[in-house]
Amino acid sequence: MSAREGAEARLARLGLALPPPPPPIARFLTHRRAGDLLFLSGQGPLGPDGRFHEGQVGSEVTVAEAYAHARLTGLNLLAVMRAALGSLDNVAAIVKLLGMVNAAPGFRDHPAVINGCSDLFADVFGEAGMHARSAVGMASLPNNISVEIEAIVAVRP
Amino acid sequence: MSAREGAEARLARLGLALPPPPPPIARFLTHRRAGDLLFLSGQGPLGPDGRFHEGQVGSEVTVAEAYAHARLTGLNLLAVMRAALGSLDNVAAIVKLLGMVNAAPGFRDHPAVINGCSDLFADVFGEAGMHARSAVGMASLPNNISVEIEAIVAVRP
């Protein structure tokens, strides 16, 4: 991996195609920019078939499955970033993730789940994809989706 | 609605009166400004009688009731914004909401609840009130309030 290789080139080399950016489902936006920060709404594991992955992680969904759901959620976040900025090459850094797991009572492995998104961003952006984050367990999520992740991104000035 | 109409004028035209800004309940603040961003502490559905609406949404509280609680929470957030900035006309944009619902197990309709706040902000600020957001389910909230919402706001320089 070349340090100078841009995120769009890496994405192509990794063979990753982005989905269309998910539309907001009410009177809010998928992203709002303030200065050089881009705030992204929480996204979920929306698959290419237009359906969300559902279920509680630790009971109905395994950690390995939920890792894949977090990666898919990351692809949806990338789609929003590209739509907002024109190109992923305009991302200066991934600043912060809040990774929310629809977790069964007593679940302990939230980091292993959210790694699906963190690994994707490190793959696509290199060092610029490394971020601060929290990975925590929610009592419930909209439409019983397994994972929801929101992000703060620094934009190239 | 005129595009040039300010938020304070809209508020008046909508017949909305803001409550006094809620005081913080410990050694923290209701808001802290950093550059052109104003970070607001989570607020809840504090009514004009000085009491909070309580209960789990989906079991003790209906979605329609919780929508009204989220709107009331939004009025308390507006009161904090006005106290912090002197006037709502100094709000450049609502950037981000984290909408937290005290939700019964298996609850799926968090977005319909938090819309109570999002709709209010769109009514009061127009396009500038449209924001990124997440709407999620908490295991519990302070004093068993039904809804808590925190906000990040961009301030007119």
Added chain:
Amino acid sequence: MSAREGAEARLARLGLALPPPPPPIARFLTHRRAGDLLFLSGQGPLGPDGRFHEGQVGSEVTVAEAYAHARLTGLNLLAVMRAALGSLDNVAAIVKLLGMVNAAPGFRDHPAVINGCSDLFADVFGEAGMHARSAVGMASLPNNISVEIEAIVAVRP
């Protein structure tokens, strides 16, 4: 307390020693700076023995114990700030905390728990340590830790 006394001097006068900054446990960072803001990953009550305090607050862990856990979490956040900025004297202000309590069903006293961290920051930074915050209840936290707190900090330009 002198208004001119720096945070490092206060820390020393309070007799507080910071732990080594906790390493991230996957492909993410303990902090990421964007402009004059420093975003910190969620930290937990990691003790000097290298072990985390565990358990649900309200059933297995008392509020008084959880207050101490939140204070300990605050010390770990301070350790990250010092590692990131060289000195706590480079902190301009604590901007925002998200205090997440691993709470038993029906728990109501989240603010009393997170005060352990808020009080520490007020002690160490004075007025600059006063922040916006939310204190809420999570269904579960990584490794069943009792408390997790993430922070946004303003950095002296």
